[in-house]
Amino acid sequence: MLSDLLINVSRSLTRRKGAIPFFFAASLVCTLTGFVADPTRVDVEASQVVTHNGVQIANNNAKVVPLVNGRAEAELGDLTGVNIETTNPNFSGTGYVTGIDSSTDKISITVNAPAGLYELAFGYASSSGDKGVDFQVNDEPGSGTLKQTSIGFSCASVGKFLLKEGLNTINIYQGWGYFDIDYIQLTPTSVLLPAKPPKVLVDDRATQSTKGLFSYLVDQYGSKVISGQQDDVEYIVEKTGKEPAIGSFDLIDY
Numbered sequence: 001m002l003s004d005l006l007i008n009v010s011r012s013l014t015r016r017k018g019a020i021p022f023f024f025a026a027s028l029v030c031t032l033t034g035f036v037a038d039p040t041r042v043d044v045e046a047s048q049v050v051t052h053n054g055v056q057i058a059n060n061n062a063k064v065v066p067l068v069n070g071r072a073e074a075e076l077g078d079l080t081g082v083n084i085e086t087t088n089p090n091f092s093g094t095g096y097v098t099g100i101d102s103s104t105d106k107i108s109i110t111v112n113a114p115a116g117l118y119e120l121a122f123g124y125a126s127s128s129g130d131k132g133v134d135f136q137v138n139d140e141p142g143s144g145t146l147k148q149t150s151i152g153f154s155c156a157s158v159g160k161f162l163l164k165e166g167l168n169t170i171n172i173y174q175g176w177g178y179f180d181i182d183y184i185q186l187t188p189t190s191v192l193l194p195a196k197p198p199k200v201l202v203d204d205r206a207t208q209s210t211k212g213l214f215s216y217l218v219d220q221y222g223s224k225v226i227s228g229q230q231d232d233v234e235y236i237v238e239k240t241g242k243e244p245a246i247g248s249f250d251l252i253d254y
């Protein structure tokens with residue numbers, strides 16, 4: 001039976017509970033390597049940016065915050081329900097944003113950046129404990145954790161995001177609140193596929209069919225996505241007369 005075969009494969013594979021997918025295992029280090037932004041560059045469509053009294057304005061009336069070595073200061077963004085302070089030492093730029101304690105609070109930072117994949121990090125302070133933060137990069141929502149800090153500021157990666165050429169807006173919301181945002185940091189990055197695993201099963205009694213299936217899965221690794229059926233295989237056979245080629249089953253009973 002195909003289902004027995006797949007169960008054998010599941011038993012044979014090394015199971016790594018709690019393993020973090022490679023694309024979530026972003027470094028928490030905020031590096032500036034390889035990125036030198038020019039805050040004076042205006043190589044976006046003319047309709048996107050105008051200058052008023054020396055300040056770049058997007059066509060949606062948002063201020064365009066200069067990117068300096070990939071960094072945009074939060075205090076220069078469009079701020080809603082929050083305020084700027086300078087009491088906590090060692091901030092970047094001219095201050096940091098605090099008072100993030102309401103669901104309607106928002107820090108909106110529009111930057112002019114080359115298209116590409118970037119690691120996004122927040123310079124922050126969170127003196128009262130670990131705090132969750134919600135944010136949005138253009139249309140893509142995200143969330144992250146800001147670990148507790150003492151005096152001064154720290155930097156936390158919140159993931160990798162694709163930016164379009166020209167204007168991109170990063171909105172930071174309350175989340176758990178009671179943290180301060182000093183700046184956002186954008187660092188060009190890439191995603192590398194993990195090495196293809198060896199065609200070796202941990203169960204040395206695995207059948208030839210199991211080994212064959214595992215070999216097939218390894219051959220697809222990194223280039224194809226294989227979809228299958230979670231449970232209910234017998235139901236599908238009963239109703240359609242066809243059996244899914246790949247099934248997935250809960251091993252809690254074994």
Ligand SMILES: [Ca+2]
Binds near residue numbers: 073183
């Ligand atoms: Ca700042």
